[in-house]
Amino acid sequence: MTTARRDTYTPETLLSVAVRVFNERGYDGTSMEHLSKAAGISKSSIYHHVAGKEELLRRAVSRALDGLFAILDEPGAQRGRAVERVEYVTRRTVEVLIAELPYVTLLLRVRGNTATERWAMERRREFDHRVAELLGAAAADGDLRSDVDIRLATRLLFGMINSLVEWYRPHPDQAERDQLAETVAHLAFDGLRKAR
Amino acid sequence: MTTARRDTYTPETLLSVAVRVFNERGYDGTSMEHLSKAAGISKSSIYHHVAGKEELLRRAVSRALDGLFAILDEPGAQRGRAVERVEYVTRRTVEVLIAELPYVTLLLRVRGNTATERWAMERRREFDHRVAELLGAAAADGDLRSDVDIRLATRLLFGMINSLVEWYRPHPDQAERDQLAETVAHLAFDGLRKAR
DNA sequence: GTCTATATTACGATAGAC
């Protein structure tokens, strides 16, 4: 082994700094100079670790997308009635959003000006589509209220969940985080689920 | 009277072009060159109508904020039980958001990099605060479920409403627009309001 | 009111020393 702890940047540690600044100023509003100041190294040193600004964006949104898509492969999203699977995905989406907050925040804000941004938007739409299918299956099972359009409900549900990135700030208390996911699912589905 | 119809830009008509481009590319991602191409006039001609890029932003977010604050002065937001007032404000906020869609969209996306952006964010927080107070009054009246934190509910409600700007596209059918406001209020309050 | 031409600054990225 070499020295126990290196006090230099890796692409990953540099990424965490960059994502914070991207979220504060917006991706387009952040210059390499801004990143350089925030990281405490010169502009050219950043290029030693990553190819450029867009690579930092790609790494960040990839991390967010990987976290979201992994939810769909979990047992809770694959077994049981559709309404229970979509409720599970709702809770887990909130949890992943909180666990990877800065990365998902950045993902939700890309505008499509670069190839990387357009790729991220397409992958995100794919995730939304997968959840919309689940919600559609739950409706077909007769487990959702019939007086609400399913596409509209999907969009409002995602709108509610995704809005968390605009105000939620990391909390050390694990119980508090579980509570949040429960409240969101509770609020969403007590409005959605057919009375019985 | 002069000629019935001038085929030249006013600050207002130029604004509608600029806001569209701002929403497509993001404010920071839009250059005066982009605006010039979209408007079909040269960069320097734009400066004949407005002082610069930031003035276009200020005019846009002002229009959005004026529309939102006007809701709070309407009779429906001032009379009756708090729970009915907040439901009225919810419906009207959806309607104003749709009526002034590109302007509100831009307002909801400002990041705070300029003085104009920080002013807009502060005014928007003020509006949110006013609605949160209404929701608090409704809770004090005992008209809302007691198992949901009121601050969290306010944020999720706004998150749901504001997410409309991410997917809603103008629709000529007035009934469709009324329907949307009803559905949002329905979904939100059938989850929020105490069973009776 | 619109244009071309340009001043000036900021940006992303590279060269090359240490």
Add this chain to the structure above:
DNA sequence: GTCTATCGTAATATAGAC
């Protein structure tokens, strides 16, 4: 791995002709 110096481009904005 980090630096200073710099390149080439694109940005906001202005000058001044028509």
